Amino acid sequence: MNAILKVARIGHPVVRTAAGPVPEGDVASADFQRLVDEMIVTMHEYEGVGLAAPQVHVPLRVAVIEVPASDERGPAVPLTVLVNPVVTPRGDERRPGWEGCLSIPGLRGVVPRFDRVRLEALDRHGRPYAAEAAGFFARVIQHECDHLDGKVYLDRMEDLRTLSFLRELHRHVPDAEREDH
Ligand SMILES: [Zn+2]
Numbered sequence: 001m002n003a004i005l006k007v008a009r010i011g012h013p014v015v016r017t018a019a020g021p022v023p024e025g026d027v028a029s030a031d032f033q034r035l036v037d038e039m040i041v042t043m044h045e046y047e048g049v050g051l052a053a054p055q056v057h058v059p060l061r062v063a064v065i066e067v068p069a070s071d072e073r074g075p076a077v078p079l080t081v082l083v084n085p086v087v088t089p090r091g092d093e094r095r096p097g098w099e100g101c102l103s104i105p106g107l108r109g110v111v112p113r114f115d116r117v118r119l120e121a122l123d124r125h126g127r128p129y130a131a132e133a134a135g136f137f138a139r140v141i142q143h144e145c146d147h148l149d150g151k152v153y154l155d156r157m158e159d160l161r162t163l164s165f166l167r168e169l170h171r172h173v174p175d176a177e178r179e180d181h
Contacts, residue, residue, distance in 0.1 A: 002034070005042045005056040007102045012057075015103050016150045019059045021084045027126035036081055036124045039064045048102050049077075050140045050181040052147030055103050061085065063144035065137075073136040083122040087145045090116035090132070097139055099153045100166070100180040108169050110162035111153045113139045143181045153181075
């Protein structure tokens with residue numbers, strides 16, 4: 001039985017606190033496996049494309065990502081679990097794009113992100129993997145990994161004038177980002 005977890009919003013200190021690494025010996029535990037399952041259920045419930053553990057009041061370096069196939073921003077990303085991830089930019093190129101966040105409900109803003117990154121992490125069973133990511137997948141990885149350092153997308157915005165309520169954005173900027181992270 002997997003519970004839908006309560007999402008912490010900005011203002012709660014857990015969103016602004018750097019998370020600690022998951023001890024490798026804990027990965028196989030029932031508690032950790034349940035946390036991962038409940039993060040996935042919670043991400044799906046709120047139709048996010050990513051969720052980081054501090055967003056559900058757990059100060060650990062864990063995130064989940066899944067981008068549906070219907071998404072126009074790029075190829076689908078299958079369900080990916082990031083435990084103790086390390087992200088390294090590939091090149092200097094950054095691109096602006098709309099982002100939203102389950103911890104900042106109702107708002108969207110334009111955020112520059114590296115277009116290509118290398119991701120190294122453990123999967124939910126503690127096995128190391130590496131991936132090269134580009135485009136929207138790279139954007140979501142950077143957004144989720146920022147959460148593990150107590151950062152949110154507002155901190156990365158270069159022009160706060162783009163900060164918009166989703167309702168207004170749908171009326172005036174039809175192609176803007178719809179999902180939260
Ligand atoms: Zn977020």
